[in-house]
Amino acid sequence: MNKTKKRFTEAYLGIYGLWLLAFVVAPLLLLLVQSLNLPGQGFSFDNYRDFFTSGPYLAMTVNSIWYAFLITLITLAISYPLALCLTQLKHRQLWLLLVILPTWINLLLKTYAFIGLLGKGGLLNQSLSAMGFGTSQLLFTNGAFLLVAAYIELPFMVLPIYNALLDIDPLLPAASRDLGASSFQTLKKVVWPLSMPGVKTGVQTVFIPSLSLFMITRLIGGNKVITLGTAIEEHFLVTQNWSFGSTIGVVLIIAMALTMALTTDRKKKKGGGRK
Amino acid sequence: MKKLMMTFLAILALIAALLLLEWGLTASRAQHSSQKGDTLTFYNWGDYIDPSILTDFEKTSGYKVDYQTFDSNEAMYTKIQQGGTNYDLAVPSDYMVAKMKKAGLLAKLDKSKLTGMDNLNKQFLNQSFDRGNHYSVPYFWGTLGILYNRQKVNGADLKSWSALWSERYKNRVLLVDSARDILGMTLLSQGKSVNDQNKADLAAAQGKLSSLMPNVKAIVGDELKLYMAQGEGDLAVTYSGEAKNAIEKNGDLAYTVPEDGSNLWLDNLVIPKSAKHKQAAYALINYLNRPDVAAKNAQYIGYATANRAAYEKLPKNVQNDRAFYPKQSVLDKLQVYQNFDQYWTQKYNDAFLEFKLGKS
Numbered sequence: 001m002n003k004t005k006k007r008f009t010e011a012y013l014g015i016y017g018l019w020l021l022a023f024v025v026a027p028l029l030l031l032l033v034q035s036l037n038l039p040g041q042g043f044s045f046d047n048y049r050d051f052f053t054s055g056p057y058l059a060m061t062v063n064s065i066w067y068a069f070l071i072t073l074i075t076l077a078i079s080y081p082l083a084l085c086l087t088q089l090k091h092r093q094l095w096l097l098l099v100i101l102p103t104w105i106n107l108l109l110k111t112y113a114f115i116g117l118l119g120k121g122g123l124l125n126q127s128l129s130a131m132g133f134g135t136s137q138l139l140f141t142n143g144a145f146l147l148v149a150a151y152i153e154l155p156f157m158v159l160p161i162y163n164a165l166l167d168i169d170p171l172l173p174a175a176s177r178d179l180g181a182s183s184f185q186t187l188k189k190v191v192w193p194l195s196m197p198g199v200k201t202g203v204q205t206v207f208i209p210s211l212s213l214f215m216i217t218r219l220i221g222g223n224k225v226i227t228l229g230t231a232i233e234e235h236f237l238v239t240q241n242w243s244f245g246s247t248i249g250v251v252l253i254i255a256m257a258l259t260m261a262l263t264t265d266r267k268k269k270k271g272g273g274r275k
Numbered sequence: 276m277k278k279l280m281m282t283f284l285a286i287l288a289l290i291a292a293l294l295l296l297e298w299g300l301t302a303s304r305a306q307h308s309s310q311k312g313d314t315l316t317f318y319n320w321g322d323y324i325d326p327s328i329l330t331d332f333e334k335t336s337g338y339k340v341d342y343q344t345f346d347s348n349e350a351m352y353t354k355i356q357q358g359g360t361n362y363d364l365a366v367p368s369d370y371m372v373a374k375m376k377k378a379g380l381l382a383k384l385d386k387s388k389l390t391g392m393d394n395l396n397k398q399f400l401n402q403s404f405d406r407g408n409h410y411s412v413p414y415f416w417g418t419l420g421i422l423y424n425r426q427k428v429n430g431a432d433l434k435s436w437s438a439l440w441s442e443r444y445k446n447r448v449l450l451v452d453s454a455r456d457i458l459g460m461t462l463l464s465q466g467k468s469v470n471d472q473n474k475a476d477l478a479a480a481q482g483k484l485s486s487l488m489p490n491v492k493a494i495v496g497d498e499l500k501l502y503m504a505q506g507e508g509d510l511a512v513t514y515s516g517e518a519k520n521a522i523e524k525n526g527d528l529a530y531t532v533p534e535d536g537s538n539l540w541l542d543n544l545v546i547p548k549s550a551k552h553k554q555a556a557y558a559l560i561n562y563l564n565r566p567d568v569a570a571k572n573a574q575y576i577g578y579a580t581a582n583r584a585a586y587e588k589l590p591k592n593v594q595n596d597r598a599f600y601p602k603q604s605v606l607d608k609l610q611v612y613q614n615f616d617q618y619w620t621q622k623y624n625d626a627f628l629e630f631k632l633g634k635s
Contacts, residue, residue, distance in 0.1 A: 039617070056629050115498070121503050137446075140493040140506060222493025223452060226632050237349050238454070239624045243616065 020151050024052070028253070033055045035246035043227065047247035057231065058249070064227040065255070067212035074150040074158075075206050076199070079157035083198075084191075086158070087165045103155050115139065120219070128159045140222030148220045149213060157202040164198025165191070208256045228252055297365060298338060314339040315555035318355070318362040318601065320542070321483035323415075325575035332562050338555040346497075351546040355380055355547050363550040364559055369541045371409045381410045382546045388557045391564030394584035399541055402611055411543035412560055413581035415573070418539060418609060419456050420532040424436065427509040436464035436533045440487055448490045449499055449508035451517075453472065454627035455612060456538065457483065457494075459510060463536050469611045474622075481626040485633050485634075495617035503528060514540065515599055519577045520555040532605055539609035 018035050038044050080098075089095050117123050118138040125135040135223065140142050168191060176186040214229030223230070228248055234247030294464060317329075321344040344363070345351040348371040355362060356378065358520055367375055375381050378485075387390075389412070398412040413589050421487055425446075446480045450457055459469035461480040471477065492508050500517045506522035513521075518530035544563065546556045562568055569585035572601055579599050580586055586594065614625065 056632050057627070057634055091422060115501070119502075120507055121505060139502075218452065218495060222449075222495055223631055226492065226628070231628070234624060234628070237347060239620050240349055240353075240615075241621060 002148040004208040016078075017112050031246050031249050031253075034243055035250045038243055046208060047244050050244070060169065060226055060231055061251070062227050063225065063227070064211050064252075067149075067213075067225060067227060068207050071145055071153060071210045072203055072207045074146060075153050076203065078150070079161055080152060080199070081156050083161040083165055086162055096159075098160050099155050102151075105220055107152060107256045108215065110152060111148060111216055114151075114220060117273060140224055141188065142225060145216060145221040145225050148216055149210060152216070155207045160201040160205065160253075161195060161198040161244060164195040164201075168194045177216070204260060204263055207259055212252055309630060313552050314341050315363045315552050315559060316341045316361060317559065318343050318345060318351060318365040320344060321364060323366065323542075323576060325572050327576075328563075328568055328572055330522045331568075333557060336555070336558050336562070337554070338558060340479075340559070352380075355549070359448075361394060361549050361551045362547050363524060363556040365547055366414055366507070366542050366543050367411075367545060369402065369404045369543070370612040370614040372543055372545060375545065375547075376405065376410050379613070380547055380549075382550060383409055383551065384412070385548065385557075388561075389564075390561045392565075394566050394569070394581040394582050396581055396586070398606065402541065403613060404611065405543070411545045412564070414542045414544050415516075415576065416539060416541045416580040416581050417578055418532045419435070419512070419514055419537045419590075420518065420530055421462060422503055422511045422513050422518040422528055422530050424503070424506065424509045424525075424527050425529050426527050430529055430531055432629050433510075433531050434548045435535045436460050437535075438513070438533070440464075440483075440491065441490075442471065444490045444510060446490065446492050446507040448487070449492055449502060449511040450494045451499055451511070451513045452494045452496045454516075454624045455615075457512065457626060458623050458631075459538055459612075460533075461487075466535070469538050469610045472615075472619055477622060481630060484626075484630050486628070488633055500524070516576075516578050519599065522568055523577070528567070530572040532601050532609075534608070536608035536610060539604075539606075541611065541613050555572075574626060 022257050034044065035047055036043055038046060040158075086092050086095055086099070115122075119125070120135060120137075120139075122138075124138060172194070173186050174189055176190045181189065210230070211227075212229040213227060214233050216221065217225045217227055217230055228251070232245050232248050232252075235241045235248065296348070315338050317324075317340050319342065320515055323344075324342075325334060329342060329588055332338070333340055343360075345354065348368050349366060351367060351373060352375060354360070354367060372381070392408075392412070399416055400408055402444070403591035405411045421439070423430060423433060426433035426442075432441070458477070458480055462469055462471050462476065462482045465476075465483065467480070467482060471480075480594050488584075493502070495502060497517075499513050501524075503511050503513075503521045506525075515530060515532075521530045522530065544560050545562075546553060550556055563572065564582065566582060566584035570578050572586040573580035573582075573585055573589060575591075577599075580589075586600070
């Protein structure tokens with residue numbers, strides 16, 4: 001009995017391992033090889049040298065990290081209180097469903113909806129002018145870009161935090177209050193540290209995809225915000241310099257791996273961060 | 276757990292039912308169309324043919340047409356190069372014809388099998404990208420120009436590309452997100468060619484372009500026509516085809532080609548080397564070359580047809596629309612893009628990227 005179970009586990013792990021090898025490890029290796037293999041020149045580090053000595057690409061890297069940081073900060077600032085409220089509500093499953101609902105809709109459709117909302121004759125501007133403020137340019141601004149990006153990433157921040165908060169034993173905050181801590185002290189010294197795993201997962205799931213956003217930069221930002229995602233798209237679709245596109249991809253993956261390493265607890269794995 | 280399993284099973288059952296339905300529909304459709312059994316795979320831009328033309332062609336010729344679409348020349352090139360699907364007829368633009376020819380992806384056309392070539396406008400034959408038209412047959416053509424809102428901008432001010440740099444248009448201009456086109460129009464405004472391969476000229480163009488930034492509101496792709504129709508911008512640098520779509524949505528818009536010249540783009544029918552049904556491909560080219568068919572197609576798409584005989588069949592108001600069928604003096608100044616090698620493609624794109632990065 002035990003033996004068959006063990007064999008089953010081994011077979012399962014084997015299939016999973018093959019899957020990982022074929023669809024995760026192999027593509028990453030291909031990307032790396034592609035980035036080092038210059039068309040007509042063979043193996044070379046030239047792409048990496050060009051990347052790190054080129055002003056525009058460094059500027060785009062800075063842009064990508066800066067905007068991803070801002071998007072993460074904004075979503076975190078909105079999500080934490082939101083998740084905290086959600087855990088206190090009566091019908092929390094229903095409210096949670098409302099938070100998740102927008103993720104059922106295609107990203108592109110949501111972005112196009114924002115074009116309608118933020119446009120010159122859009123709902124927002126109509127309301128503004130009705131209130132006597134006059135219309136203002138909303139589309140193609142950094143603010144609009146951050147708003148839309150944060151809106152799209154919001155559920156991915158709320159969910160892990162919500163789960164982490166739910167996992168906290170309600171007796172702990174109660175004990176803290178009993179021992180004379182104020183609400184704020186309880187939040188700061190008990191709830192916040194205990195919800196850290198959820199916050200870290202949230203930061204990862206928002207920061208990492210935000211690094212390579214490209215569709216919204218053009219549609220909402222009007223290409224006034226240029227990130228590495230834009231450059232990758234261009235190298236694969238327009239200049240067809242796949243080699244250099246791969247180089248940028250590798251740089252981004254390294255940046256993502258760094259983010260993971262910095263935000264993951266090394267000492268002990270906690271159960272938080274379920275999605 | 277049981278509930279989860281049931282959900283999975285329900286999803287699987289639903290997929291199976293849909294597949295069955297799809298299979299049933301295809302089977303019944305296949306029965307309806309009498310055919311020789313040959314299916315021609317036509318690889319074209321989205322919505323770039325009157326669908327009724329394809330239906331008529333299927334009826335008269337007996338071939339079945341599988342219409343597949345792409346949204347950029349580069350995407351099409353990659354697909355054809357990688358193989359996998361055998362496309363029988365494709366529609367690359369001018370510079371892409373040269374590139375595909377060079378890469379050995381195109382089959383040489385057998386002129387004896389082509390009919391109706393006399394119907395085509397000589398102006399669009401024998402172009403630099405395919406001298407003698409050994410590989411390509413022109414389909415539609417157009418220009419790069421300025422789409423503007425007549426309520427906000429006086430069209431008479433737009434005689435030259437340099438007008439875009441005017442202080443009046445501060446933060447009012449939309450640009451199409453394309454390195455070649457935007458640098459091309461800047462080069463034209465400096466009296467240079469769109470195919471300029473001179474580092475100093477390109478640097479000068481980049482310098483001039485960067486001073487356009489205060490006027491630029493956004494650099495966008497296909498959405499440009501939507502934004503212009505919504506009044507998001509007052510002027511836009513875009514292609515005549517896109518302009519046509521925008522004008523249909525918003526009557527205040529108009530399109531003009533500056534007199535200092537512009538780009539002439541041509542979309543062409545080609546047969547890839549990997550084509551499996553060349554006979555059918557010739558049949559469709561010949562069908563599309565017929566004046567009545569080409570005129571019908573031009574009416575549907577709204578682009579300028581390369582078929583002279585079809586042009587003469589179009590209504591007078593279309594024929595005289597100078598925005599889309601410019602007068603000869605403008606036509607003479609149009610330049611076709613030559614295919615750039617990797618080095619110059621990169622140069623132009625890097626220059627454009629630096630321009631985009633420059634903060635306004």
